[in-house]
Amino acid sequence: MAVLECIDLEKWYGNVKALNGVNLALEPGRIVGLVGPNGSGKTTLIKLAQHLLTPTHGQILIGGMEPGAETKEIVSYLPDRDFLPGWMNVESLLDFYSDFYPDFDAGRAGQMLDALQIDPHRVFKKLSKGTREKVQLIMTMSRRASVYLLDEPIAGVDPAARDYILRTIISNYSENGLVLLSTHLITDVEPVLDEVVFLKQGHVELHENADALRERTGMSVDGYFREVFRC
Amino acid sequence: MLTKLIGYEMKAFGRIILPLYAATIGLSFLIGLGIRFLPEKAYTNWVGGLVITTFSVLIVATMVMTAVLCVQRFYQNLLANEGYLMFSLPVGTHTLILSKALGALIWALLGCLAGIATMTVMALGAMPFREIGRALRDISMALNRLFLRDGLVQCLIWTLIAVLLFAVMLMQIYAALAIGHQWTAHRILGSVLAYFGIDILKSVAAGILTNIGVYTGFIGLLVSQAEADAGSAAWMAGVQTATVIQSLVLIVVFSAVTWFLLDRRLNLE
Known part of the structure; x- marks a missing residue:
């Protein structure tokens, strides 16, 4: 049964159609790459799944429910920007997540912070950009969630940090969890993807198993992406 | 969840407001002691003027900061980047709004109490201790x-x-x-x-x-x-x-x- 389902999903911003009749069903236990050029609707789709936006038409369902307080209990979300309160130190952030998310594993988060030698007493806003991104990823991936929505998790970090982030995603997501990972840096994420969804001008251009796509086209996912979205 | 949210509001306000309360109340006690023990002319020189000016600035700063924080906490925590965190919490939107309103209300009431405490502490410093009982x-x-x-x-x-x-x-x-x-x-x-x-x-x-x-x-x-x-x-x-x-x-x-x-x-x- 699909854990994330879109049915004729549309989203308009004024006169601009950001999503145009998206139909999609994503199963648990998969890492799915949501790829597409800028403005194709990736962030809009993820925001709709997290109830940060509401659909203009159609439906989006998480575990069979419309997005709201109940679905946020099972969805772990990483936005594409700094979103944690800058004045709190890392230790306080662990407490915050423990307080509000019953599925947050503070022990696992502590181990990851130790592994990266991040001082939990440091104030969040005083960390370097790369370290802030790592802390945010650690918080997100330390939940035992059913769905992980990761919006451009590797966009702003150096290649070494990208490897760490991808390793963290693979080794920490729940076995029965769905990871929906939006990016346009396909080469970096391709090795971890089970499925890919190509979004083009607000509709699903392709949804396919990553291995099957490589076999069918004789190209890498990145190569096929460049073919489909050639300017 | 509401109490937890209010608890974080108290922390977010408190880290800025509580030092101001402490400084205002502490200075009011020193001024009270000065009224009691220093000669009147001590208040006509520049040191006395500086102390009174600092005290006035602290009171105004506390009031202004309370008002600013009431608005800023709502804007920054819900409508700016932190909104991505707050609107991802497993609570309803009405709970988020209520927590902000109650947090602001509690700090406004605490501000009134701090004002009363400031005046009381100054009076306690200014009058001989044996008169405190009579004043009360x-x-x-x-x-x-x-x-x-x-x-x-x-x-x-x-x-x-x-x-x-x-x-x-x-x-x-x-x-x-x-x-x-x-x-x-x-x-x-x-x-x-x-x-x-x-x-x-x-x-x-x-x-x-x-x-x-x-x-x-x-x-x-x-x-x-x-x-x-x-x-x-x-x-x-x-x-x-x-x-x-x-x-x-x-x-x-x-x-x-x-x-x-x-x-x-x-x-x-």
């Missing part, structure tokens, strides 16, 4: 006289009205911020314009209701009744009831507007 007895008697004349119930009602009027102002600001947030750019400007726009709408609504009252004869009835009861307990009860009803209606309207815009029209950058 005088204050107690004055309060008793006040309660005897106006009644404890009246004190509670006026406190409730003050709280409600503060809540109306706060919820109007929240609604204006939520409306301004619908703009794609210049959101602060949008919020300011929305605040004044709401004021205009309130005036228009009041005008319409007044006209309806005049045409139906209801206003005339109220005026003649008020003239007959002027200054009486019934007249005062009427004023209080009208203020409470008006405040509650405005709080409900502003809360509904804020909830709708944040739940159904959220427009995070």
Whole structure:
């Protein structure tokens, strides 16, 4: 049964159609790459799944429910920007997540912070950009969630940090969890993807198993992406 | 969840406001001691002037900072980047709004208490310790006289009205911020314009209701009744009831507007 389902999903911003009749069903236990050029609707789709936006038409369902307080209990979300309160130190952030998310594993988060030698007493806003991104990823991936929505998790970090982030995603997501990972840096994420969804001008251009796509086209996912979205 | 959210509001406010409270109360005690032990001319030189100026600045800074934080916590925590965290918590939008309003209300009340504490501490520093007991007895008697004349119930009602009027102002600001947030750019400007726009709408609504009252004869009835009861307990009860009803209606309207815009029209950058 699909854990994330879109049915004729549309989203308009004024006169601009950001999503145009998206139909999609994503199963648990998969890492799915949501790829597409800028403005194709990736962030809009993820925001709709997290109830940060509401659909203009159609439906989006998480575990069979419309997005709201109940679905946020099972969805772990990483936005594409700094979103944690800058004045709190890392230790306080662990407490915050423990307080509000019953599925947050503070022990696992502590181990990851130790592994990266991040001082939990440091104030969040005083960390370097790369370290802030790592802390945010650690918080997100330390939940035992059913769905992980990761919006451009590797966009702003150096290649070494990208490897760490991808390793963290693979080794920490729940076995029965769905990871929906939006990016346009396909080469970096391709090795971890089970499925890919190509979004083009607000509709699903392709949804396919990553291995099957490589076999069918004789190209890498990145190569096929460049073919489909050639300017 | 609401209590946890309020707990974080207390921390977020407290890290800025509590040092100001401590500095104000500490300085007020030193000034009190100075009044008691230093000669009067000590206050006419530049040191005395500096101390009094610092004290005044601290009081104003505390009041301004409380007001700024009431608005800033809502804007920064819900409508700016932190909104991505707060709106991802497994709580309803109404709980987030309520936590901000209650947090602001608690800090406004604590601000009043801090003001009373500042004056009390200064008085304690200024007067000989043996007179403190007598002063406390005088204050107690004055309060008793006040309660005897106006009644404890009246004190509670006026406190409730003050709280409600503060809540109306706060919820109007929240609604204006939520409306301004619908703009794609210049959101602060949008919020300011929305605040004044709401004021205009309130005036228009009041005008319409007044006209309806005049045409139906209801206003005339109220005026003649008020003239007959002027200054009486019934007249005062009427004023209080009208203020409470008006405040509650405005709080409900502003809360509904804020909830709708944040739940159904959220427009995070």
